[in-house]
Amino acid sequence: MKKLAVVTGASSGIGYELARFAVEDGYALVICADEVEIERAAEKLGRLGGTVEVVQADLATPEGVDSLWQAIEGRDIDLFFANAGRALGQAFHDQEWRDIDRLIALNIGQTTTLLHRVGRQMHKRGSGRILVTGSIGGFVPGPFDAVYDASKAYLDSLSYALQDEWRDSGVTLTCLMPGPTETRIFTREGNHLQDAPITEKPKDDVTTVARAGYDAMMAGERGVVPGFTSKVMALLSGVVPQSVLAQIHRMGAEPKKGGGS
Ligand SMILES: NC(=O)c1ccc[n+]([C@@H]2O[C@H](COP(=O)([O-])OP(=O)(O)OC[C@H]3O[C@@H](n4cnc5c(N)ncnc54)[C@H](OP(=O)(O)O)[C@@H]3O)[C@@H](O)[C@H]2O)c1
Known part of the structure; x- marks a missing residue:
């Protein structure tokens, strides 16, 4: 029996790369995303020789989380990648509440539900590895991406707390905290980042970023910030005033004048 890896948000970007590394390492996969694109990802991953099961579900909803859970409950999950997430640019007052609400539901609410279910199962068994895709955005206030950065601050913090709770349990939890990485997150229509200078x-290469996360998870490390510039930002965030960090973030995120998204 192959060991099992479960990856949320595996249809593109960092999640696809994480799923690819797991399949190359011989894991059977359960992958999940919202759109039909996940089927194409499954085909590509299957061609690498893996067993790939697909759950197409909206992980911003309790029903979506339940359908993923139904597919994996009762099986020993060896690797769990809590990766699905979305961003939301523009000024807070220009954003639609339904978009803010959906981001919070996906990045915080339902991700926590899944971590609770999977973490409880792994803890009972005394083994398992979890990788949470947080962000260096969680270290800085993020004008024009404010709720997103706040959601990542939550995930970064939750990750470091759970690692500590589980330190003697055989369960490891690693937080991957990328800086800006070349993925579709910047160009997805609903994310409203098209007019942001960033x-x-x-940006950082997606394969390199995912590799750093995957290797850190396998080594049982607590956290990893891939890339030199992001490492510097992470260090600065501990010493530079929040107001200055906010200004630095604004330079990359404030929509250019005349932008229409
Ligand atoms: N790229 C960066 O600069 C960066 C930096 C730091 C952290 N991150 C984090 O990295 C993670 C992956 O993002 P990415 O950069 O690889 O972007 P991406 O290519 O846009 O990937 C996002 C993934 O999440 C899935 N997803 C989004 N909403 C979903 C929903 N409601 N239900 C189920 N799946 C959903 C997407 O699938 P669908 O298309 O089916 O919705 C896709 O598979 C996110 O958590 C993001 O916050 C990214």
């Missing part, structure tokens, strides 16, 4: 700037 979208046009060079």
Whole structure:
């Protein structure tokens, strides 16, 4: 019997790469995402020789989480990647409440539900590895991406707390905290980041970022910030006043004048 890896948000970006590494390491996969694109990801991953099960579900809803849980409950989950997430640009007062609500439900509410269910199962068994995709955005106040950065601060904090609770349990939890990484998160229509200057700037390579997270998880490390610039930002966040960090973030996130998204 192959060991089991479960990856949320595996249809593209960091999650797809994490799923690819797991399948290359011989894990059977259960992958989940909201859109039909997840089927194409499953085909590609299957061609690498893996067993791939797909759950197409909206993980911003309790029903979506329940359908993923039904597919994995009762099986020993060896690796769990809590990766699905979305961003939301623009000024807070220009954002629609339903978009804010959905981001909080996905990045915080339902991700916590899944971590609770999976973490409880792993803790009972005394083994398992979890990787949470947080962000260096969690270290800084994020004007024009404010709720997103706050949601990642929650995830970064939750991760470090749970690692401590589980330190003697055989369960490891690693927090991957990428800086800006080249994925579709910047160009997805609903994320409203098309007019943010950061979208046009060079970003970290997605494979390198995911690799750093995967390797840190396998080594049982507590957290990893991939990339030199992001490491510097993470260090600065401990010493530079919050108001200055907010200004630095604004430079990359404030929509360019005349932008329409
Ligand atoms: N790229 C960066 O700069 C960066 C930096 C720090 C942290 N991160 C984090 O990395 C993670 C992955 O993002 P990415 O950059 O790889 O972007 P991405 O390519 O947009 O991937 C996002 C993944 O999450 C899934 N997803 C979104 N909403 C969902 C929902 N309601 N239900 C189920 N799945 C959903 C997407 O699937 P669908 O298309 O089916 O919705 C997709 O598979 C996110 O948590 C993000 O916050 C990214």
